[in-house]
Amino acid sequence: MAAYSINVNGETKKVDVASDTPLLWVLRDSLGLVGTKYGCGIAQCGACTVHLNGTAVRSCALPISAIGTSKVTTIEGLSKEGDHPVQQAWQEVDVPQCGYCQAGQIMSAAALLAKNAKPTEEQIATAMNGNICRCGTYHRIKEAVVLASSKMK
Amino acid sequence: METLSKTSRRDFLKLGLTAGGGLMLSFNWSDSVAAIMNTSGEALAANVDFNSYLSISPDDVVTIFSPNPELGQNIKTSFPMVVAEELDADWKKVKVVQAALDVKKYDRQLTGGSGAVPHSWERLRKAGATARQMLIEAAAKIWNVAASTLTTANGFVIHPNGTKLSYGALATDAAALTVPTEVKLKNPKDFKLIGTVVPNVDNKEMITGKPLYGLDFYREGMLHAMIQRPPSFGTKIKSVDATAAKALPGIVDVVTFKNNVAIVGKSTWEIMKARKVLKVEYENAGNVESTSDHDKLFKELLDKPEATVRRKDGDVETAFKNAATVIKREYQCPFLSHAPMEPMNFFAHVKADGVELIGPTQTPDRARMATAQLLGIAPEKITVELTRLGGGFGRRLQADYVVEAAELSKLINAPVKVTWSREDDMMGGSYRPAVRYRFEAALDTTGNLIGYKLRGVGVNAGNSTREDNFPSGAVANLLIDSIDHQSPITTGAWRAPITNFLAFAEQAFLDEVALAAKKDPVQFRLDLLDKAKQTPTGAIKYDIDRMKSVINLAAEKSGWGKKKNLAQGFSVYFSHRSYVAQVAEVEMVSGNPVLKKIIAASDCGIVINLSGAKQQVAGGIVDGLGHALYGQVTFKDGAAEQRNFNNYKLIRYNEVPQVEVHFVDNGIDPTGLGEPALPPTGGAVANAIFKATGKRLYNQPFTLQEEMKGVKLGQKM
Numbered sequence: 031m032a033a034y035s036i037n038v039n040g041e042t043k044k045v046d047v048a049s050d051t052p053l054l055w056v057l058r059d060s061l062g063l064v065g066t067k068y069g070c071g072i073a074q075c076g077a078c079t080v081h082l083n084g085t086a087v088r089s090c091a092l093p094i095s096a097i098g099t100s101k102v103t104t105i106e107g108l109s110k111e112g113d114h115p116v117q118q119a120w121q122e123v124d125v126p127q128c129g130y131c132q133a134g135q136i137m138s139a140a141a142l143l144a145k146n147a148k149p150t151e152e153q154i155a156t157a158m159n160g161n162i163c164r165c166g167t168y169h170r171i172k173e174a175v176v177l178a179s180s181k182m183k
Numbered sequence: 184m185e186t187l188s189k190t191s192r193r194d195f196l197k198l199g200l201t202a203g204g205g206l207m208l209s210f211n212w213s214d215s216v217a218a219i220m221n222t223s224g225e226a227l228a229a230n231v232d233f234n235s236y237l238s239i240s241p242d243d244v245v246t247i248f249s250p251n252p253e254l255g256q257n258i259k260t261s262f263p264m265v266v267a268e269e270l271d272a273d274w275k276k277v278k279v280v281q282a283a284l285d286v287k288k289y290d291r292q293l294t295g296g297s298g299a300v301p302h303s304w305e306r307l308r309k310a311g312a313t314a315r316q317m318l319i320e321a322a323a324k325i326w327n328v329a330a331s332t333l334t335t336a337n338g339f340v341i342h343p344n345g346t347k348l349s350y351g352a353l354a355t356d357a358a359a360l361t362v363p364t365e366v367k368l369k370n371p372k373d374f375k376l377i378g379t380v381v382p383n384v385d386n387k388e389m390i391t392g393k394p395l396y397g398l399d400f401y402r403e404g405m406l407h408a409m410i411q412r413p414p415s416f417g418t419k420i421k422s423v424d425a426t427a428a429k430a431l432p433g434i435v436d437v438v439t440f441k442n443n444v445a446i447v448g449k450s451t452w453e454i455m456k457a458r459k460v461l462k463v464e465y466e467n468a469g470n471v472e473s474t475s476d477h478d479k480l481f482k483e484l485l486d487k488p489e490a491t492v493r494r495k496d497g498d499v500e501t502a503f504k505n506a507a508t509v510i511k512r513e514y515q516c517p518f519l520s521h522a523p524m525e526p527m528n529f530f531a532h533v534k535a536d537g538v539e540l541i542g543p544t545q546t547p548d549r550a551r552m553a554t555a556q557l558l559g560i561a562p563e564k565i566t567v568e569l570t571r572l573g574g575g576f577g578r579r580l581q582a583d584y585v586v587e588a589a590e591l592s593k594l595i596n597a598p599v600k601v602t603w604s605r606e607d608d609m610m611g612g613s614y615r616p617a618v619r620y621r622f623e624a625a626l627d628t629t630g631n632l633i634g635y636k637l638r639g640v641g642v643n644a645g646n647s648t649r650e651d652n653f654p655s656g657a658v659a660n661l662l663i664d665s666i667d668h669q670s671p672i673t674t675g676a677w678r679a680p681i682t683n684f685l686a687f688a689e690q691a692f693l694d695e696v697a698l699a700a701k702k703d704p705v706q707f708r709l710d711l712l713d714k715a716k717q718t719p720t721g722a723i724k725y726d727i728d729r730m731k732s733v734i735n736l737a738a739e740k741s742g743w744g745k746k747k748n749l750a751q752g753f754s755v756y757f758s759h760r761s762y763v764a765q766v767a768e769v770e771m772v773s774g775n776p777v778l779k780k781i782i783a784a785s786d787c788g789i790v791i792n793l794s795g796a797k798q799q800v801a802g803g804i805v806d807g808l809g810h811a812l813y814g815q816v817t818f819k820d821g822a823a824e825q826r827n828f829n830n831y832k833l834i835r836y837n838e839v840p841q842v843e844v845h846f847v848d849n850g851i852d853p854t855g856l857g858e859p860a861l862p863p864t865g866g867a868v869a870n871a872i873f874k875a876t877g878k879r880l881y882n883q884p885f886t887l888q889e890e891m892k893g894v895k896l897g898q899k900m
């Protein structure tokens with residue numbers, strides 16, 4: 031066990047966990063930020079996607095020891111009021127079915143649009159291909175990313 | 184999460200008496216006034232309960248309780264829409280609350296078989312209409328006018344002179360009235376909310392990461408656990424050495440029960456680490472089977488003289504003897520994992536005076552009864568609270584993962600949440616059974632289908648046929664039988680049980696038969712349906728006209744046979760009371776066949792939520808396509824070989840074709856849509872690929888078949 035101090039959603043959080051503990055479980059079990067989901071644990075499904083300094087990463091494959099001073103953003107911290115353009119688009123398009131994968135989908139989409147506000151279809155596909163939706167909401171995900179892109183300043 | 188507050192219980196009883204109650208309209212009326220509390224404990228408003236589904240607060244908030252588990256089928260939005268429609272509520276003021284298991288208030292509180300809406304349609308409408316009627320009567324008394332002169336809209340009762348009284352203002356008076364025994368339901372033509380696009384009521388929570396799912400449930404003092412189950416079906420524990428596991432930080436206990444070794448600890452990751460040093464030896468305790476055994480077995484069973492006859496019409500032997508052409512084909516599918524995105528989990532707290540169960544289940548009552556039986560206590564002592572389900576697909580119809588959580592809680596005498604890893608989920612499934620079919624068709628010299636045979640053989644598949652489905656009734660001489668092999672590999676209902684593969688096999692086979700009969704595949708099916716109508720053989724258990732209507736709509740919307748540069752494949756299937764036809768389109772792009780689009784025509788009766796319904800169809804198609812392309816669990820010596828998404832492949836974003844969804848508008852009561860769009864997809868796709876390449880697909884997963892080589896997927900979704 032070791033003490034770590036990490037920056038999550040703009041706040042400094044102290045946790046005492048083993049150095050190999052994946053960020054996913056630190057968020058869920060230690061910090062109560064359960065919006066980040068567990069789906070596979072092996073960086074295959076994208077359910078656990080968060081931002082590390084603005085880049086989409088799979089938190090299940092990222093040990094706490096590797097975070098250092100990087101800024102972690104989770105779905106809970108993407109926007110204060112849940113009104114990030116991607117979140118707005120997700121609501122307008124009515125994307126979720128069971129909804130379990132959607133936090134990860136939204137985090138992937140938000141990271142893409144932050145870097146590239148007007149992505150091509152191919153760029154969207156590349157960014158979203160790491161996120162599985164078992165319910166099959168892919169058409170609406172695409173529609174929502176395109177809509178969110180139109181909302182980006 | 185909302186709970187009824189304790190402090191309101193007294194009012195609850197007192198006002199309950201004045202509100203009058205009793206069992207009405209075939210469902211239970213609640214007779215109470217209760218305050219809905221939010222998590223911080225403040226009362227939102229004193230609500231007047233009209234019935235099990237509905238209560239109205241003085242400030243006009245209409246709370247609608249949705250009893251059935253929500254797993255992505257949109258029930259938590261669609262059910263309340265039906266109540267709100269008949270109530271003439273203002274949807275903006277509707278608040279939906281997931282009801283806990285309550286067998287007194289609700290009937291068939293489960294999610295499965297695409298049956299919730301068909302089952303509850305009328306009672307939901309009556310729940311809304313009855314309350315509306317009482318609100319009108321309350322207003323009539325206040326205004327001293329005849330109730331028949333009053334109308335309602337958007338949460339108000341309206342006087343002919345335009346004066347309005349809100350439902351909230353009338354609620355207390357209205358609830359004190361005698362509940363009418365008969366109410367008038369709306370003419371579906373007057374529906375304002377039903378049939379429109381209504382966004383999911385949980386959208387905001389889902390997109391902001393609020394705790395909604397079973398896996399998100401945490402409680403002060405709760406322990407975590409994971410269970411090591413036998414990795415191979417047909418084995419049992421020989422010995423357990425938990426010394427090293429117990430010594431690790433965060434581990435509270437290691438408990439062995441039945442064939443389970445539970446590691447109990449303070450956090451998920453610590454438990455995951457302890458599992459790696461847990462030593463468990465297993466020994467054989469039955470048949471330890473491999474997929475190669477099943478492959479061999481299927482061939483034997485298909486040739487076996489005796490089988491369980493499911494349907495027999497006419498004289499098949501003579502028909503095949505007299506046939507000008509006989510077509511005989513076989514189709515096989517592997518086991519599938521349900522793999523809902525949220526792995527299995529459940530919270531259980533067994534206390535001296537009862538049991539608390541909280542989590543994602545499709546069948547809360549089954550979970551409760553199984554727990555009662557296991558613990559030897561009365562079911563009334565068990566409460567089941569439902570979280571949102573991160574998918575189910577049939578896996579959460581089973582109670583195994585609930586019961587083991589309860590058993591563990593009892594053993595360790597503590598509240599505990601049992602979490603399955605993805606590997607646990609795939610290795611300990613209740614799999615879609617592996618099945619092989621043999622179809623045989625006899626045609627006369629003019630291409631008439633005069634004989635039809637189907638044998639299904641499967642592993643723990645039960646009856647692997649659906650003997651009364653089309654084309655039964657349209658063929659004079661028909662024999663459908665099946666043989667089941669009993670195996671230690673556990674199987675269960677997987678979205679659209681049996682038909683999820685049978686539909687592909689049948690629709691691919693009929694495509695070949697149509698070709699042999701020199702008929703257009705669509706016309707061939709329509710002709711058979713006409714025959715079933717004019718000269719039916721035996722019982723007809725599907726609706727011929729509804730099936731024809733989806734065939735015609737799909738043909739029309741896809742421009743069937745009219746598109747020159749496209750290869751189209753057709754498929755139609757009836758399952759769970761509804762009808763769906765699909766046309767898949769494959770286009771040659773620089774020499775490669777590309778699956779571009781699937782067009783669906785569905786008849787599920789009245790569409791409640793256009794947004795939810797469209798997504799049920801689109802999602803069903805993606806599900807059907809993805810599993811036809813990739814899904815397979817193979818077994819080696821009793822153990823599943825695919826254990827996570829690295830080798831159990833699910834369809835991804837860039838592999839999905841365009842999807843176009845249409846509905847038949849026939850005004851009949853809803854017949855369900857959670858499953859029916861899935862079965863036709865494999866057949867439509869395989870038939871389109873044949874059209875484009877001349878190659879037939881017989882086995883799933885398609886991507887492992889030679890015939891699939893070169894076919895490209897989902898270009899430009």
Ligand code: FES
Nearest residue numbers: 069070071076090
């Ligand atoms: S849980 Fe991290 S990618 Fe699946």
Ligand code: FES
Nearest residue numbers: 128129163164165
């Ligand atoms: S919405 Fe259910 S997994 Fe994506």
